[in-house]
Amino acid sequence: MTTIADLHRDHRAAFLRHLGRREESALAAGYQLGRSALAADISLLEVVRVHHDVLLEVLRDTPPDEVPAVAEAASDFLLELVASYDMSQRRSPGGRGRPG
Secondary structure (H helix, E strand, C coil): CCCCHHHHHHHHHHHHHHHHHHHHHHHHHHHHHHHHHHHCCCHHHHHHHHHHHHHHHHHHHHHHHHHHHHHHHHHHHHHHHHHHHHHHHHHHHCCCCCCC
């Protein structure tokens, strides 16, 4: 993955897989997307924006009674997606996790 368009495409596919089967392997795909985005120097803000855009696309086709479940799944997926950014910040000088 090297572009925002790639991230959007891959995120949408992985998130839809996660919605279809709430398994660890589906969440692992979100984690890998986050690692790839971080390695490609895509900002955290851009990653969150892509997640939001994909979620809005999915919600447009979601029956009202399924919205809470989709929102919960989106939250779980987002946490996996941004975990690499959090770990990276904690390891970097000045990060929150730095003893001091």
